[in-house]
Structure formats: C-alpha cells, structure tokens
Amino acid sequence: MYRTVAQLDSLGNLLATWFPSYFTRIALPEQSVEGRTVYALRLRAGGGDERRGVLLVGGTHARELMNPDAIIELAVDLFVSHANGTDIVYGGKRWAASDIRLILESLDLWLVPCMNPDGRNHCMTTDAMWRKNRRDNPRTTCDGVDLNRNFAVLWGVTQGQTSCSPCSDVFAGPSAFSEPETRNIKHLLDTRRIDCFADVHSFSELILWPWGHAPSQTTDPSKRFTTLADGTCAPIPQAGYQEYIAARDRQRFETVGLRIRDAIAAVRGRVYVSEPGIGLYATTGTQSDYVYSRHIADPALRKTYGFTFETGPSTGSAQDSFQPADPTLVKRDAKSGMIALMQQCVCAIELIGARFFDTDAEVDQLRAVRDELLATTEAGRRWIALFERVQGPVLTTLMGDEELMTDAAGLIGRAAELGGNQRKRLTEKDIGRAVRLARTLSERTEDAEVRLDLEEVEAKLGGLRGKSLSGAVEQIMREKPRKMWH
Amino acid sequence: MRMARTSRKAPAGTDDHPLRFEATVHAGPRARALARVADLDLDRVPDPRGDVRVLVSADELARLLDDGYEVHVHGALRQAPLDPGLVLDDDEAVRWLEEMVEGIPREEGS
Structure with a gap:
C-alpha cells in the first residue's frame, strides 16, 4: 500500500505535533509547480547546537512510490526505538537500541x-508511470522536468540518459x-549542515555514488567537471573522458557503500551492488552527484558524501x-540500508571532541593528520577505513560507559598535544592507556569483524613506542592493516 | 513479442488512455549502435541483464523499428492512475501511526 501526498504530510505533522522534542517540521521555501508545500522533517534526540547531518530525499521520480513511505516509516521506527x-x-538484521541511540543523539536527521x-499525486490520479515533476513546458504539448537531471553538475550535458528535449522523460529543464x-x-x-x-x-538493488557522467579515476586531478562546459545539450566532447575523484573519497564511498550493502543483505539476503553511478x-545533473560536487565547485562549502x-x-x-503490490519487504531492506548510512556518518572524534574539549583545536589537529598525511598513501587510507568501520560500534560502547569515554577523550587530547609538539614522544604510559582501551x-x-580490527590496532600500537606523532603516522602510512574486510 | 520492421504497427490504445510498451532494444540485423538509443530521448528503465529497456509509446516503438533496431516487446500497459486498491485509506494511515507510537506519552500541549 502507498500513502498519498496528503497522508505523508499528515504523518509528518502529527509526529511534530505529538513529539516536538524529537521532530521539527519545516516548510521548504518554495512551493511545487502546482502550489503544494514541500516539507522537511528533522529528527534528533536531545538538545545542543547543530550536529553532523544526514539528509534523505524520497520521491524525486514520481512513480518510484515506495521510497517516500519507507522514509517516513523509518522516522517512526527510529523514534519508537529511542523512546x-x-x-x-x-x-535477520537487528539494530540494537544503543546503535539507534547513538544515531539520534549525535546526528541531525x-x-x-x-x-x-x-508528480506523486499525478501517479495516483492520472498516470502511474509518471516520472517527472508537473512543469508546463512552454510551446510544447509535453509536461515535466526530470528533477534528477536539474541539479547544477554538468547540467544540460546530454551524456547518456539526459536530454534537452521537453518531451523526454529525462528532460533536464530550461536551466539548472x-x-x-x-x-x-x-x-x-545551503542552510543546514549536511555531511x-x-x-x-527504485529499482535495481543498487547503491550508487559518484560519478554518474563518466568513469572515475584517482590519478589526474586536472580532469574535473569544473573544466567542462555545461548547458551544451551535447555529450562530453572529450572521447574517453574520466572524471577525477580523490582516492580517499573513493575509498570512503566504497567502504560506506559496502556497509550499506551488508546491512541490507542481513535483512533477507538481497545483495545490492555498490558501484559508481x-x-x-x-547521467548528468543528478542530485547525489551535485551534493558531492559542491565542495569541488566551491571549496568554501562542506564536503557531503x-x-x-x-x-x-x-x-x-x-x-x-x-510499484509492487506489497512493497513491505523492499522497504525493510531500504530502511536497514538508510540506518547503515546514518551509522557510517557518525564521527567518533568529533563527537568526543564536542563533549570534552572547549575548542575545535584538538579535533582539527587530528583531522589534519588524517586528511593531509594518512590519506596520501594506500596503507594510510586502509587505516582510515579501519577506523571508520569500528567507530560506530566503539562509540556505542563508549556512550554506555562514562569512564571509558573519559579514557578515550584523554587519548584524543594527548594525541592532539603530541601533534602540536614534534619533540614530544609516545611514552610507555601513552601506549599502555591506548592498548587497555582497545x-x-x-x-x-559482539561483532567479530570489529574485534579483529581492534586487535589489529592493539598489535600496531606496541611498535609506536618512543615515536613522535608524525613518526608514528609515517610508520602507519607504510604498513597496511593485515585484515582487510571487503 | 519480437517486432520486425514489416509488422511494426502496434496498437496505440485510446486517446484518453494511450498504451505504453515495455521493450528491450537490440542492435538488429543492421547492427545499429545501442549507444545511439540515448539520442532518441526514450524513457529508459533498468534492465536486470544490462539490456537497453525502455517504456515507449506506439509512435516511439515505430521510430525504433524505422531506425533499424530490433525491438522485443515484453508487455503493454495503458496510461492509468495507480490501482486505487494500492492506495492507503486516510483513516488507516493515521491508525498505523497511532499503533506504532502507542504507549509513548505525547508531548503536545506540554
């Protein structure tokens, strides 16, 4: 069964009315072409300033009916779990209450x-296979713009399934x-923190990530979409063009994509494929490529995966x-995948830093080590991936044990201190504290993979004794973790 | 249903409810480049085998055949709204939420 637009709006309204400490509903600034208000719902538990954010969008293509229902149902599932x-x-997939607590208490959803x-209303009242919005395209008998071709990343470049013809179902619109x-x-x-x-x-059981317009490569940063003209109504002019993606980002997409895949597969065995779009x-002008491209087009903007x-x-x-007659099982798969994305978006260092340190200095110091040193070698990126794999489960444990959380914060503070003074060395006491925590x-x-990852960390720590932080990082950058999941 | 150029006339449906055909497009005897299908601005949908699968009107189907493609029609559907039997009833929609949050104290008015 599928909900009407009014029913989806009503559920959001009821949630925000009944449980305002969890849900905030905001009307987005622009009404749809036919004058409907479009709403966003923010879900979080607890107070505090703006947090790391996850944005989930459904119903971009009208006929893909089950996803708006899945998103609103997921909001209810998360709320009920926390409450x-x-x-x-x-x-077969169980998300522990502590996992959900971590997500709701550390992120803005x-x-x-x-x-x-x-478009959804048109599907339900006129044409169930309608894909676009309901724009009246002037001087044609054809309606609609494909909203997933209307974003400002190579907009109007008709590579593959993108068109400048208003009668096409992949019409990019008159402008970005x-x-x-x-x-x-x-x-x-533009206005919220979205990480x-x-x-x-729907459909095809895929998890897609950049890029959609060309194969990607990690070696030639001069091959950027920013160097290509948009609005050409022609394909990319360079034969064999391959778009650059930073190796660190590509690895992050792969790692998170596989986590999402695994979380879906654990439900009932459906194995989604995680791959570039x-x-x-x-395609060009798509929503998810635009979201990631923003920080490349404008380095002042935050990177969003x-x-x-x-x-x-x-x-x-x-x-x-x-539009399966019973979308229940597909929605369940999708919801598990969306939770995995949320879990992967939690940042342990940032969360602990916000709780224990007065300024961002410590977190910024460690972020610089990650992005400017570790991420520059394959071995370093493997260690980053390992850390990103374990941080969700580790944080869940830390949040349930104040003493352990304090120990972790102490180690972060010590690492930042060492980063600020290369004459200082990792002492026996430092290593001992870190080993005990790991x-x-x-x-x-209870997660065997996490346990092996932590054992890997513990084994590595012993060899870092007496080194400065940069010396320790250089060593890590040379030696990959032995266990490499996926 | 495999369509050849000589038998390309497909039923178009009525004006109010035109037919759409779900079809896969193949290179055909003239070995047309499938990459060029993108230039035809058709409504492409995913295909589990990686074939070029499209939803097309009778006119578009004819155009594909005229262009020398081989087209395999897998089904036809009339333009129509979603089956009303698949749409949730308003009361049912609210009842679902009430059941889901049953027992959790509401904060409204607090």
Whole structure:
C-alpha cells in the first residue's frame, strides 16, 4: 500500500505535533509547480547546537512510490526505538537500541520524504508511470522536468540518459535549478549542515555514488567537471573522458557503500551492488552527484558524501518493479540500508571532541593528520577505513560507559598535544592507556569483524613506542592493516 | 513479442488512455549502435541483464523499428492512475501511526 501526498504530510505533522522534542517540521521555501508545500522533517534526540547531518530525499521520480513511505516509516521506527529503548529488527538484521541511540543523539536527521509531491499525486490520479515533476513546458504539448537531471553538475550535458528535449522523460529543464522542487533541496544544503546524503530511488538493488557522467579515476586531478562546459545539450566532447575523484573519497564511498550493502543483505539476503553511478547508465545533473560536487565547485562549502539508492529488484515488468503490490519487504531492506548510512556518518572524534574539549583545536589537529598525511598513501587510507568501520560500534560502547569515554577523550587530547609538539614522544604510559582501551573495547563488542580490527590496532600500537606523532603516522602510512574486510 | 520492421504497427490504445510498451532494444540485423538509443530521448528503465529497456509509446516503438533496431516487446500497459486498491485509506494511515507510537506519552500541549 502507498500513502498519498496528503497522508505523508499528515504523518509528518502529527509526529511534530505529538513529539516536538524529537521532530521539527519545516516548510521548504518554495512551493511545487502546482502550489503544494514541500516539507522537511528533522529528527534528533536531545538538545545542543547543530550536529553532523544526514539528509534523505524520497520521491524525486514520481512513480518510484515506495521510497517516500519507507522514509517516513523509518522516522517512526527510529523514534519508537529511542523512546522505548527497543531494538529495531528488520528480518535477520537487528539494530540494537544503543546503535539507534547513538544515531539520534549525535546526528541531525533531515528527511524530505516527498520532494516531488505533484508528480506523486499525478501517479495516483492520472498516470502511474509518471516520472517527472508537473512543469508546463512552454510551446510544447509535453509536461515535466526530470528533477534528477536539474541539479547544477554538468547540467544540460546530454551524456547518456539526459536530454534537452521537453518531451523526454529525462528532460533536464530550461536551466539548472529551474524547478522549485530542486531549489528546495539546494536550500537545505545551503542552510543546514549536511555531511551524508541519500536520494532514494527504485529499482535495481543498487547503491550508487559518484560519478554518474563518466568513469572515475584517482590519478589526474586536472580532469574535473569544473573544466567542462555545461548547458551544451551535447555529450562530453572529450572521447574517453574520466572524471577525477580523490582516492580517499573513493575509498570512503566504497567502504560506506559496502556497509550499506551488508546491512541490507542481513535483512533477507538481497545483495545490492555498490558501484559508481555510471554503472546503471550515464547521467548528468543528478542530485547525489551535485551534493558531492559542491565542495569541488566551491571549496568554501562542506564536503557531503552523496549516494543514490535504487531500491527493490527488477521483477520482470517495470510497473511491478516500480510499484509492487506489497512493497513491505523492499522497504525493510531500504530502511536497514538508510540506518547503515546514518551509522557510517557518525564521527567518533568529533563527537568526543564536542563533549570534552572547549575548542575545535584538538579535533582539527587530528583531522589534519588524517586528511593531509594518512590519506596520501594506500596503507594510510586502509587505516582510515579501519577506523571508520569500528567507530560506530566503539562509540556505542563508549556512550554506555562514562569512564571509558573519559579514557578515550584523554587519548584524543594527548594525541592532539603530541601533534602540536614534534619533540614530544609516545611514552610507555601513552601506549599502555591506548592498548587497555582497545582491549576493553574489543572484549565488549559482539561483532567479530570489529574485534579483529581492534586487535589489529592493539598489535600496531606496541611498535609506536618512543615515536613522535608524525613518526608514528609515517610508520602507519607504510604498513597496511593485515585484515582487510571487503 | 519480437517486432520486425514489416509488422511494426502496434496498437496505440485510446486517446484518453494511450498504451505504453515495455521493450528491450537490440542492435538488429543492421547492427545499429545501442549507444545511439540515448539520442532518441526514450524513457529508459533498468534492465536486470544490462539490456537497453525502455517504456515507449506506439509512435516511439515505430521510430525504433524505422531506425533499424530490433525491438522485443515484453508487455503493454495503458496510461492509468495507480490501482486505487494500492492506495492507503486516510483513516488507516493515521491508525498505523497511532499503533506504532502507542504507549509513548505525547508531548503536545506540554
């Protein structure tokens, strides 16, 4: 069963009315082409300033009906879990209450369940296979702009499935952000802190990440979309063009994509494919590529990791694949994947730093070590990936044990102190504290992969005794972790 | 249903409810480049085998055949709204939420 636009709006309104300490509903600044208000819902537990943010968008393509329902249902699942302290169970996947608590208490979850309400309404009242918004294209008999071609990343470059013809179902529109629905999403990105993003589509069981317009490469930074003309209504002119992506970012997309895949597979065995967007077919002007591209086009902007989900299998007919008679199981898979994305968006160092330090100096120091040193070698990036794998489960443990949390904060502070003075060395006491923490965390986890990762860390620590922080990092940069999941 | 150029006339449906065809496009005997299908601005949908699968009108179907492609039609559907039986009832939508949050104290008015 599928909800109407009014029902989706009503659920958001009820949640914000009944549980205002969790839900805040805001009307986005622009009404849709047909004059409907588009809403965003913020979900968080506890107070405090703006946090790291995750934005989930559904209903971009009107006929992909199940995703707006999945997003609003996920909001309810997360809320109920936090309010009651209960686990979320989707088939064979159990999300512990402590995992959900960490997500709701450390992130701002921004949900736009239905960004294209006119299109959804048109599906339900006129044409179930409608894809675009309901723009009246002047001087043609054809309506609609494909909202997932209307964003400002190579907008109007007709590479693959993108068109400048108003009658096409992949019409990019008359200009980038010509549509109020896409401007609403830009508004959220411009005004809120969004670190992770997913545009939830159907179908094909895919987790997609940049790039969609060309194969990607990590060696030639001069090959950037910013050097290509947009609005050409022609394909990319350079034959064999390959778009640059920083190796660190590519690895992050791969790591998070595989975590999402695993979280979905654990539900009932559906194995999504995690790959660059071009794996589906070539596109330009898409939402998730735009989200990630913003910090490249304008280095003053925050980096946001943008994903596209393609939920549900191909069942042999497009109509049944887009709109299965019972989408329950597909929605359950998708919800588990969305939780995995949220979990991967939590940043342990930032969270501990915000809690224990008066300034951002310590966190900035460690971030610089990560991005300017570790990320420059393959071995260093493997260690970053290891850390990112374990930080969610580790934080869950730390949040339940104030003493351990204090120990972790002490180590972060000490690392930042060492980073600020290269004459200082890692002492026997430093190593002992770190080993004890890693061992305790390892003993407390039920996740075998996390335990092995922590054992790896513990083994590595012994060899760092007597080194400066930069010396320790240089050593880590040369030697990959032995265990490499995925 | 595999369509050849000589039998390309497909039923178009009525004016109010035109037919759409779900089809896969193949190179055909003239070995047309499938990459060029993108130039035809068709409504492409994912295909589990990586084929070029499209939703097309009768006119678009004819155009593909005229252009020398081989087209395999897998089904036809009339332009129509979503089956009303698949749309949740308003009362049911609210009842679902009430059941989900049952027992959690509401903060409204606080």
